[in-house]
Amino acid sequence: MPYGYVNAMKTKPGHRDEVAAILTGGADGLRAAGCHLYVVGLDASDEVTIWVSEVWESKEHHDASLQLPETRAAIGRAMPMLTGEFDAHETTIAGGLGV
Amino acid sequence: MPYGYVNAMKTKPGHRDEVAAILTGGADGLRAAGCHLYVVGLDASDEVTIWVSEVWESKEHHDASLQLPETRAAIGRAMPMLTGEFDAHETTIAGGLGV
Numbered sequence: 001m002p003y004g005y006v007n008a009m010k011t012k013p014g015h016r017d018e019v020a021a022i023l024t025g026g027a028d029g030l031r032a033a034g035c036h037l038y039v040v041g042l043d044a045s046d047e048v049t050i051w052v053s054e055v056w057e058s059k060e061h062h063d064a065s066l067q068l069p070e071t072r073a074a075i076g077r078a079m080p081m082l083t084g085e086f087d088a089h090e091t092t093i094a095g096g097l098g099v
Numbered sequence: 100m101p102y103g104y105v106n107a108m109k110t111k112p113g114h115r116d117e118v119a120a121i122l123t124g125g126a127d128g129l130r131a132a133g134c135h136l137y138v139v140g141l142d143a144s145d146e147v148t149i150w151v152s153e154v155w156e157s158k159e160h161h162d163a164s165l166q167l168p169e170t171r172a173a174i175g176r177a178m179p180m181l182t183g184e185f186d187a188h189e190t191t192i193a194g195g196l197g198v
Contacts, residue, residue, distance in 0.1 A: 004140035006105060006150050008188075017193075024194035037138065037197040039154060041103035041190025051105050051190050053152035055138060055197075089107075091140025091150050094116075095123035098136040098154075098197065 002036060002099065003062055004091035005054040008043075015081035016048055022078045023052060029070050034061030037099065048083075055099055059090070101135060101198065102161055103190035104153040107142075114180035115147055121177045122151060128169050133160030136198065147182075154198055158189070 011019045023040045030038050034057035043049035056062040065071055093099055110118045122139045129137050133156035142148035155161040164170055192198055 004138065004150070006140065006152060020193040027194070027196040030196045035196055037136065038195040039103065039136065039152060039198050040193045040195040041105065042193055044189040044191060049188075050193075051103070051188060052195075053105060053138060089148075089150060090143040092143060094119040094139040094141055094149075095126070096137040096139040096151075097126040097129045097134055099138050 002093040003056045003059040004093045005052075005056070005062060006089045006091065007052045007054070008087040009050050009052070010083045010085040011048050011050065011081050012083060013048060016042060016050060019078050019081050020050055022074050023050070026070060026074055029068065030065070033065040033068060033071075034058070035065065055093055101192040102155045102158040103192045104151075104155070104161060105188045105190065106151045106153070107186040108149050108151070109182045109184040110147050110149065110180050111182060112147060115141060115149060118177050118180050119149055121173050122149070125169060125173055128167065129164070132164040132167060132170075133157070134164065154192055
């Protein structure tokens with residue numbers, strides 16, 4: 001079964017769009033690394049929360065992707081704009097539409 | 100921008116797979132109703148939580164889908180197996196892979 005990851009992160013005020021652009025900018029590299037879906041959503045109830053919903057070939061693919069140079073560079077650019085508050089949940093994908 | 104909906108729900112013990120089967124069984128109808136993605140994930144940290152990550156053409160498409168006979172029937176079948184605890188978040192989709 002594919003591996004899922006749902007993660008809410010909070011950005012410092014005024015930086016959400018910039019972080020979202022970093023997150024959405026890596027789509028091609030994600031696909032090559034075994035990512036099926038990587039959905040970046042801006043929470044409608046505030047100006048600072050980003051929800052990322054990911055589907056990967058396996059947990060191993062996800063974990064390995066974090067070591068890729070482009071991923072590490074993106075994390076390095078985004079991290080100073082994040083508060084450090086994360087709300088992350090690992091899942092096993094049961095199915096649905098588009099998966 | 101497409102409309103996103105991330106929703107965690109809790110099932111009564113022993114009923115998560117059954118609820119997941121109901122949720123994943125409606126994929127064809129969802130597509131026809133303007134749904135782009137509907138990802139059903141089983142939380143890896145417990146036996147009762149289901150995460151649903153949805154992407155819709157618009158909030159109006161999502162809201163209208165809740166009135167469809169097949170949606171109402173699915174909700175009716177699932178509801179007795181849920182505890183009533185939901186953690187739902189509306190988003191504006193910024194992009195990513197697969198959206």
